[in-house]
Amino acid sequence: MNKLEEKAVSLLQSGVKLILGYEKGDKGARPFFCHTPEDASKLIYDEHATTNLATYILKPELMGHDKVAVCATLRTLRAIAQLASENQIKGENLIVFTITEEGNGDVKEFSGIDEINSYLTDKELEVAQLYKELDEKLSGMSREEKWSFWVNEFSRCIKCYACRAACPLCYCTRCITDVNRPQWIDPWPSPMGNMEWQINRVMHMVGRCIGCGACTKACPVGIPIGYLSRKMLNDLSEEFGYIPGQAMKDGNSLSTFKPEDKENFIH
Amino acid sequence: MSKSNIYLPYLMRIEKITQEAPGVKTFRLKFEKEEDEKEFSFKSGQFGEYSAFGEGESTFCIASSPTKKGYIECTFRATGRVTNGLDALEEGNTMGFRGPFGNTFPMDEWKGKNLVFVAGGIALPPMRCVICNALDTRENYKDITIVYGAKSVNDLVYKDELKEWADRPDVNLVTTVDPGGETPDWKGEVGFVPSVLDKVAPSSENTVAIVCGPPIMIKFTFPVLEKLGFKDENIYTTLENRMKCGVGKCGRCNVGKLYVCKDGPVFSKAQLNDIPAEEY
Amino acid sequence: MEKRYINKEGLAKWFGSILNSGKRVYAPVRHGEKVDFHQVHSLEDVAEDYIQTTLSAKSVIFPRAEVLFSYKKDNKEVTLEDFNPDSVPETVIWKIRPCDAAGFIPLSDIFNGGYDDVVYAAHLNKTTLVSFSCAKADDFCFCTSVNGSPGATKGSDIQLTILPDGGAIAEIITDKGMALIKSADDCFESAKDEDKSKYLADVPVYFDLNTVHDKLKEAFSSDIWKQQSERCLGCGACAFVCPTCACFSIEENSKGSHGQRIRCWDSCGFSMFTQHTSGHNPRSTQSQRWRQRILHKFSYMPERINDFGCTGCGRCSRACPVDMNIREHLTSIVK
Numbered sequence: 076m077n078k079l080e081e082k083a084v085s086l087l088q089s090g091v092k093l094i095l096g097y098e099k100g101d102k103g104a105r106p107f108f109c110h111t112p113e114d115a116s117k118l119i120y121d122e123h124a125t126t127n128l129a130t131y132i133l134k135p136e137l138m139g140h141d142k143v144a145v146c147a148t149l150r151t152l153r154a155i156a157q158l159a160s161e162n163q164i165k166g167e168n169l170i171v172f173t174i175t176e177e178g179n180g181d182v183k184e185f186s187g188i189d190e191i192n193s194y195l196t197d198k199e200l201e202v203a204q205l206y207k208e209l210d211e212k213l214s215g216m217s218r219e220e221k222w223s224f225w226v227n228e229f230s231r232c233i234k235c236y237a238c239r240a241a242c243p244l245c246y247c248t249r250c251i252t253d254v255n256r257p258q259w260i261d262p263w264p265s266p267m268g269n270m271e272w273q274i275n276r277v278m279h280m281v282g283r284c285i286g287c288g289a290c291t292k293a294c295p296v297g298i299p300i301g302y303l304s305r306k307m308l309n310d311l312s313e314e315f316g317y318i319p320g321q322a323m324k325d326g327n328s329l330s331t332f333k334p335e336d337k338e339n340f341i342h
Numbered sequence: 343m344s345k346s347n348i349y350l351p352y353l354m355r356i357e358k359i360t361q362e363a364p365g366v367k368t369f370r371l372k373f374e375k376e377e378d379e380k381e382f383s384f385k386s387g388q389f390g391e392y393s394a395f396g397e398g399e400s401t402f403c404i405a406s407s408p409t410k411k412g413y414i415e416c417t418f419r420a421t422g423r424v425t426n427g428l429d430a431l432e433e434g435n436t437m438g439f440r441g442p443f444g445n446t447f448p449m450d451e452w453k454g455k456n457l458v459f460v461a462g463g464i465a466l467p468p469m470r471c472v473i474c475n476a477l478d479t480r481e482n483y484k485d486i487t488i489v490y491g492a493k494s495v496n497d498l499v500y501k502d503e504l505k506e507w508a509d510r511p512d513v514n515l516v517t518t519v520d521p522g523g524e525t526p527d528w529k530g531e532v533g534f535v536p537s538v539l540d541k542v543a544p545s546s547e548n549t550v551a552i553v554c555g556p557p558i559m560i561k562f563t564f565p566v567l568e569k570l571g572f573k574d575e576n577i578y579t580t581l582e583n584r585m586k587c588g589v590g591k592c593g594r595c596n597v598g599k600l601y602v603c604k605d606g607p608v609f610s611k612a613q614l615n616d617i618p619a620e621e622y
Numbered sequence: 623m624e625k626r627y628i629n630k631e632g633l634a635k636w637f638g639s640i641l642n643s644g645k646r647v648y649a650p651v652r653h654g655e656k657v658d659f660h661q662v663h664s665l666e667d668v669a670e671d672y673i674q675t676t677l678s679a680k681s682v683i684f685p686r687a688e689v690l691f692s693y694k695k696d697n698k699e700v701t702l703e704d705f706n707p708d709s710v711p712e713t714v715i716w717k718i719r720p721c722d723a724a725g726f727i728p729l730s731d732i733f734n735g736g737y738d739d740v741v742y743a744a745h746l747n748k749t750t751l752v753s754f755s756c757a758k759a760d761d762f763c764f765c766t767s768v769n770g771s772p773g774a775t776k777g778s779d780i781q782l783t784i785l786p787d788g789g790a791i792a793e794i795i796t797d798k799g800m801a802l803i804k805s806a807d808d809c810f811e812s813a814k815d816e817d818k819s820k821y822l823a824d825v826p827v828y829f830d831l832n833t834v835h836d837k838l839k840e841a842f843s844s845d846i847w848k849q850q851s852e853r854c855l856g857c858g859a860c861a862f863v864c865p866t867c868a869c870f871s872i873e874e875n876s877k878g879s880h881g882q883r884i885r886c887w888d889s890c891g892f893s894m895f896t897q898h899t900s901g902h903n904p905r906s907t908q909s910q911r912w913r914q915r916i917l918h919k920f921s922y923m924p925e926r927i928n929d930f931g932c933t934g935c936g937r938c939s940r941a942c943p944v945d946m947n948i949r950e951h952l953t954s955i956v957k
Contacts, residue, residue, distance in 0.1 A: 101761060101945055101947055101950075102940075102945050105853065105944055106853040108852040126853075126943060126944050130855065131853075136907050136908070137852060231653075231658075233686060233858075233887070234686075234858070234886075234887075235857050235859045235861075235862045235889070236857050236892075237855070237858070237859045237941075237943050239857070240855035240857035240943070241855055241857070241943050241944075253894055255422075255423045258874075258876075261873075261875065262871065262873050262886060263686065263687035263873060263875075263886030263887075264686045264886070265687060292943065293857070293859075293943035295862070295863055295941035296656060297654060297656040346704070346740055347690070347740050348737045348739065348740070349690040349691065349705075349741065349872070349883065350705070351702075393883075395693045395695055395700055396695065397874055397876070398873065398874040398883075399872065421899045421900065422899035425899075434698050435698050436698060436700040582898075583896070583898075584896050584897060586870070586871055586872045587870070587872060589736060589737040590735075590736050591733060591736075591737075591739060592868075592870045592872070592888070593732075593868060593870075593888075593918070594869070594888075594890075596918070597904070598842075598917075599917075599921070599925055599926060618842055620910070621905065622904055
């Protein structure tokens with residue numbers, strides 16, 4: 076048994092009802108709900124796994140009321156830290172551990188959200204290769220060209236909401252697209268309707284997105300959805316001293332007001 | 343018009359609006375086009391998709407009897423986007439109607455039998471159609487008993503009809519309100535519909551029972567009917583489920599393998615026994 | 623059914639003549655790593671070297687969003703403008719797979735069964751399907767487990783099997799297919815003595831469909847639904863990429879005094895799909911919704927319209943963000 080399996084078995088034998096981790100799938104690592112010690116041998120750890128397990132933590136029908144453990148990659152840890160800063164996680168029933176090195180690395184169990192936050196402080200949020208390529212492509216474009224580019228990209232959106240479903244920070248029980256009084260966002264795909272949806276999502280994600288790229292990977296038609304949210308994180312860090320990929324200690328930049336906030340943009 | 347495109351509604355003029363109860367209205371609708379009225383016919387139990395142009399469609403039964411010519415009626419509670427859109431309309435406004443959809447109460451099979459109608463609250467509308475139909479063809483049926491209850495006196499719908507039915511010597515009407523819902527001058531029963539039904543204890547011999555109401559009422563009414571000796575094939579109800587197309591294509595209203603809009607909304611209890619109860 | 627041969631130049635010439643006839647032609651087009659159906663204006667636009675497109679071609683006949691009718695309100699009056707079937711142009715869908723062509727059969731049974739759906743029928747009647755048999759398959763394909771095969775012709779109007787010389791065996795299956803080759807009849811030669819099956823991919827059979835159907839009869843209350851659906855995120859990707867999924871919603875595009883009634887794709891996997899306005903939701907958990915997807919495709923549809931709701935194209939499994947592999951799930955149901 077490797078260390079991951081050992082840890083899982085010991086947790087399951089000590090009253091934890093579910094280990095949320097990954098197993099081997101046809102397209103790489105996929106989420107795995109490990110309920111029994113016998114299943115623990117299927118658990119793998121893949122730092123590059125793109126499905127963010129934190130998406131499941133806020134689903135009461137899956138988590139139940141018992142103790143649950145999450146085998147978290149960096150991406151999942153960032154999401155958990157952000158969710159905790161938004162008061163969405165009740166710590167008592169959640170055990171979080173990670174593997175400090177790939178494969179047969181050491182298991183590190185976190186004593187609480189504070190430890191997760193400090194673990195993340197020296198881990199800089201990466202920028203995906205795809206986003207670097209987009210940076211280059213877009214930096215040479217005029218404003219009109221950029222708008223055309225995005226209208227074109229988003230016209231391919233089929234409104235399957237895989238991006239929303241895959242995002243751990245999209246946890247509204249009634250999404251704005253599901254509200255019909257008034258109908259803020261058209262439910263059907265259309266070039267402008269899709270722009271409304273995507274822009275809306277980016278704005279709801281500002282300062283909350285942890286740059287995990289689950290949305291981009293989830294999109295079946297290959298729209299680089301996460302790029303805009305990821306870029307906004309850099310913009311935010313300039314204006315509000317926010318560090319991309321780390322939860323702000325005193326509230327989200329755009330949902331908290333402090334008297335010291337700059338007002339130089341108000342004319 | 344609506345013959346070719348099943349999604350295109352008939353245009354209907356609102357002829358009369360009746361406020362039945364807080365938040366509940368009845369609309370009497372006339373066809374805008376004479377040729378639409380001429381080609382239209384329906385049977386008890388069928389429903390339609392009613393349009394508030396600008397808001398969408400909502401599913402209600404046709405609450406008037408097919409024996410009444412020249413108009414159809416629907417009764418609804420203003421709950422969501424479409425029903426509030428309809429609620430805002432006035433007499434003389436135009437709205438839409440697609441239908442008739444669904445199956446029908448097998449009234450031909452009921453000829454010569456006693457009929458027991460059991461309804462609760464806002465579920466009287468689907469029943470009103472078949473009750474009025476039966477009363478308009480009274481000679482076809484033997485004893486007719488109606489047990490109808492609502493949360494309070496104010497919540498009873500079709501107050502005028504209830505008076506008519508109470509005055510008829512060939513109908514046994516028993517109205518009830520939930521305990522606490524009575525007013526000082528209330529002369530009807532006080533108690534939940536299933537227990538009042540138990541008290542009335544209609545005979546199950548050569549009798550068909552038609553039940554319509556909120557799920558909780560149905561849950562407690564079926565055992566009473568069973569106790570009285572009613573067989574499952576002789577108990578009928580109507581199911582409701584979220585609908586959009588109304589014609590068995592959009593895949594939304596299905597319960598197990600049956601579509602409420604196509605194989606229903608009228609089901610016998612025997613049919614219900616075969617489909618998963620959790621899906622409606 | 624007629625069998626012919628067409629050489630490489632003839633194929634290009636025939637394609638050109640279809641474009642010149644003014645028909646709309648949809649074909650697979652590459653966009654980065656993804657291949658999807660778009661309108662094309664030359665043979666060079668058509669993608670090569672891929673196993674399957676991400677989305678099916680159903681959007682050509684069953685659009686993602688379409689106007690059912692429009693309305694105008696003026697004081698108390700309303701006027702309606704109906705859908706015009708003549709507004710649908712003649713269309714050819716080029717280079718679909720046999721599984722895609724087969725998928726149009728249950729899709730059409732849903733729309734044309736019971737009440738006639740004139741909107742759908744208008745698109746279907748004006749569309750000719752040209753399928754290419756499959757020389758390659760991947761692990762996600764399982765057509766042979768669901769009454770299909772890489773060379774099956776059901777649902778196709780014409781099927782081409784590309785030969786090593788760049789030409790093709792052309793099977794003209796329907797009258798619509800005959801009509802499509804009529805104007806370029808000289809491009810086609812009489813059939814060569816070629817065995818089509820030599821050029822077909824080998825797709826292993828993973829499970830017995832009848833066993834699946836039988837097992838599902840007793841499976842409603844099984845634990846397997848919760849087990850299989852735990853990781854499902856409840857997005858609509860599987861339903862939207864599927865060639866046979868027909869679930870739709872009817873929405874209002876309201877612009878004040880005028881507007882349109884729109885039909886758009888929907889998915890039984892969405893949490894609000896069956897939710898009543900009262901708040902009651904008969905399928906409130908993902909496991910109930912997953913069960914509905916499988917039972918609908920493999921149990922209810924065969925009983926209602928005598929057809930399974932799956933042609934083994936594998937798109938749902940490829941598109942799923944959490945690797946819900948339907949072939950894997952069906953195989954485990956059989957066990």
